[in-house]
Amino acid sequence: MRDQYATAGDHFGHTLARHGLMVSTRNNWSQGGGVVVVSVDDEREIRIADADGWTHRSTSEWDGGRAVVCFTDEDSGSAAMGEVLYESYGHGDFAADSARLMCAVLVYVRRNGHPAPSGGPAEVDEAMALAHLALCDAEWRPEVGQDPQDWHDELRAGHAAYLDGKAVAVGLDQLDTLRNAAAAGRFDLTPYADLSEALDAVRHGCMATWRATPYGKVWVDDAA
Numbered sequence: 001m002r003d004q005y006a007t008a009g010d011h012f013g014h015t016l017a018r019h020g021l022m023v024s025t026r027n028n029w030s031q032g033g034g035v036v037v038v039s040v041d042d043e044r045e046i047r048i049a050d051a052d053g054w055t056h057r058s059t060s061e062w063d064g065g066r067a068v069v070c071f072t073d074e075d076s077g078s079a080a081m082g083e084v085l086y087e088s089y090g091h092g093d094f095a096a097d098s099a100r101l102m103c104a105v106l107v108y109v110r111r112n113g114h115p116a117p118s119g120g121p122a123e124v125d126e127a128m129a130l131a132h133l134a135l136c137d138a139e140w141r142p143e144v145g146q147d148p149q150d151w152h153d154e155l156r157a158g159h160a161a162y163l164d165g166k167a168v169a170v171g172l173d174q175l176d177t178l179r180n181a182a183a184a185g186r187f188d189l190t191p192y193a194d195l196s197e198a199l200d201a202v203r204h205g206c207m208a209t210w211r212a213t214p215y216g217k218v219w220v221d222d223a224a
Contacts (some may be wrong), residue, residue, distance in 0.1 A: 008062050008094065009055030012036045013049055015102060015128075019214075025055075037048075038105055040112055046105055051089055064089035064097060067105050075205050087096060088152055099131035099161060107135060124216035126170040132213040133167070133220075134159035149190075166224040168208070168218040174199055177210065177219040 005011040009025060014035055017023045022039040026047075030217040036055050038046040049055055050065040086104040088097055106128075138155045169181035175195045181187035190200040202208050207223045 004060065006211045008050070008059050008065070008098070009034065009036050011059060011094075012055060012098075012102065013096060015125075016105065019106060021106075038109065040069065040109055043072055044069055044112075046070075046085065046108065048101065048105070059094040059098075062094040062097065065101065067101050069108065084148060086152075087148060088156070095127055096131070096156075096159060096163060099127040100134065100155060101130060103131040103135050107132075107187075123171060124170050124176075126216065129170045129213045129215040129218050130162040130167050131159055132215060133162055133211060133218060161224070162220075164224075166221055168219040168221050170218050173217055174210050174219070177217060178202070181219060 005014060013023045013025065016036075016038055023032050024039075026037050026190045034054050034056055036048040038048070040046060046067055046069050048055065048065065048067045050062065055065070064087075066087040067085040068087075069085060074081070085108050086101040086146050088100070134155055137158045138151060141151060168186050169177045169184060171177035171180045178187060178189070178195055178198055182189045187198075189195070189198055192201060202219075207221065209220050209222055211218045211220055
């Protein structure tokens with residue numbers, strides 16, 4: 001599916017701002033581009049860029065990037081030093097890679113003074129919901145200075161499993177997941193009188209669970 005934003009930076013900036021974060025961009029003159037900056041507090045910020053230190057290439061040209069926590073007064077032209085929240089290069093699937101990166105950013109800021117909006121998701125975001133589950137499943141996180149490669153491999157593998165069919169659909173609630181699954185051709189509603197009857201059948205089949213995320217409720221196929 002074609003991304004609605006012209007550049008990776010536009011995608012990161014608009015998506016993270018939609019989730020209630022303070023986002024800006026900053027020129028990174030020494031490396032020829034610009035970084036997306038997410039404010040954490042007066043002293044810390046998160047910088048998002050690709051291997052060349054920018055985000056203004058198109059999403060189709062994306063080949064991985066990193067999100068790192070650093071001090072606000074750190075020279076923006078240098079490679080940011082600090083806690084690496086996400087780093088992945090050589091994986092050109094922008095939709096999956098960007099969702100994992102942004103979920104790592106959102107988890108960090110939620111744990112550092114920016115609570116998630118109450119009342120459930122204002123809108124369903126399937127990419128973010130599945131990345132969030134993968135992040136939750138990869139329970140451990142590398143320490144600062146530790147090689148994060150094993151963690152990233154585990155995160156990618158878990159996310160791929162959800163994308164490949166372990167996650168049937170994402171919705172505002174259980175009924176909405178069935179509705180969305182049917183619309184996507186992943187579930188046949190024709191044998192049932194209505195959505196409620198279909199939901200009862202799925203529940204009694206004992207092969208489905210629903211997991212809540214800040215981006216929607218995920219119908220998980222336990223047999224997948």
